Amino acid sequence: MPAKLTTPRLRTQIRTLTLDLDGTLLNTLPDLAAAANDMLRELGLPEYPDATIASFVGHGIAHLVARCLPEANLTEHAEALRIFRHHYTHENGRRTVLYPGVLEGLHAWQATGVPMAVITNKAAAFSEPLLVATGISSFFDFVLSGDSLPEKKPHPLPLLHACQQFGVAPGENLHIGDSRHDAAAARSAGCPVWLVSYGYSTDAPVQSVDCDAIVATLAEAAQRMING
Known part of the structure; x- marks a missing residue:
């Protein structure tokens, strides 16, 4: 039985x-960091190490982008967010x-x-x-x-x-x-x-x-x- x-x-x-x-x-984090640094390169700005980007994670993508660009105005932030989303669509899941x-x-x-x-x-x-x-x-x-x-x-x-x-x-x-x-x-x-x-x-x-x-x-x- x-x-x-x-x-x-x-x-x-x-x-x-x-x-x-x-x-x-x-x-x-590897995908988020890759997309964030792709965004920063496209904007002609210095990149961040993964450990720094890790401290920006947890509040959603808009917050992450804002932390990457603390001096950006609303128009610049909106454009950066569009660029980040474009790159993250490509990176999402590649290294996760x-x-x-x-x-x-x-x-x-x-x-x-x-x-x-x-x-x-x-x-x-x-x-x-x-x-x-x-x-x-x-x-x-x-x-x-x-x-x-x-x-x-x-x-x-x-x-x-x-x-x-x-x-x-x-x-x-x-x-x-x-x-x-x-x-x-x-x-x-x-x-x-x-x-x-x-x-x-x-x-x-x-x-x-x-x-x-x-x-x-x-x-x-x-x-x-x-x-x-």
């Missing part, structure tokens, strides 16, 4: 999972890689039957193709991008909207991200929040951020939730 298949059990209060994209699921433990973690969460979604400040024109290009789009029920709603993280609206779409109370949705913006959005929405120890949290170390746990990988996060 074949062995009975079992489904891993989750902590009872968690029914859904939302995940940040850049810095949590995917290391997108999954962080260690992401695929294992997603498979472990999927095995529990818990629904998952992505909440990112990246524009939908880039976030959705990127999930397809990296082969992980099928794990998620939906994606909320930076231009999906009137507000984006650290505002709680994306998390509240996700909970409504899932049909769960905020306290039943675990959010996992890499920065204080993820933590602030989750706290304001009333969701428990875990942070990964890697990623782009350059303005505040995750150890100093108000969160419920810090994990080294998404695989560790899944095991901690399954095993209690």
Whole structure:
């Protein structure tokens, strides 16, 4: 008689999972840096090292471009944003890689039957193709991008909207991200929040951020939730 298949059990209060994209699921910095420096070269301006551009990431593309061009006026910024989008369309996904433990973690969460979604400040024109290009789009029920709603993280609206779409109370949705913006959005929405120890949290170390746990990988996060 074949062995009975079992489904891993989750902590009872968690029914859904939302995940940040850049810095949590995917290391997108090489593509963002390449596009930013392509933009700067086209504008005849000095380039930035990847580590500097990493400190500009996390608030969406408009913020990244503004940080690259702190002296630009509105007209110049709009033109720079157009140039960046052109280059990033070409670069998006070319060098991006999954962080260690992401695929294992997603498979472990999927095995529990818990629904998952992505909440990112990246524009939908880039976030959705990127999930397809990296082969992980099928794990998620939906994606909320930076231009999906009137507000984006650290505002709680994306998390509240996700909970409504899932049909769960905020306290039943675990959010996992890499920065204080993820933590602030989750706290304001009333969701428990875990942070990964890697990623782009350059303005505040995750150890100093108000969160419920810090994990080294998404695989560790899944095991901690399954095993209690």
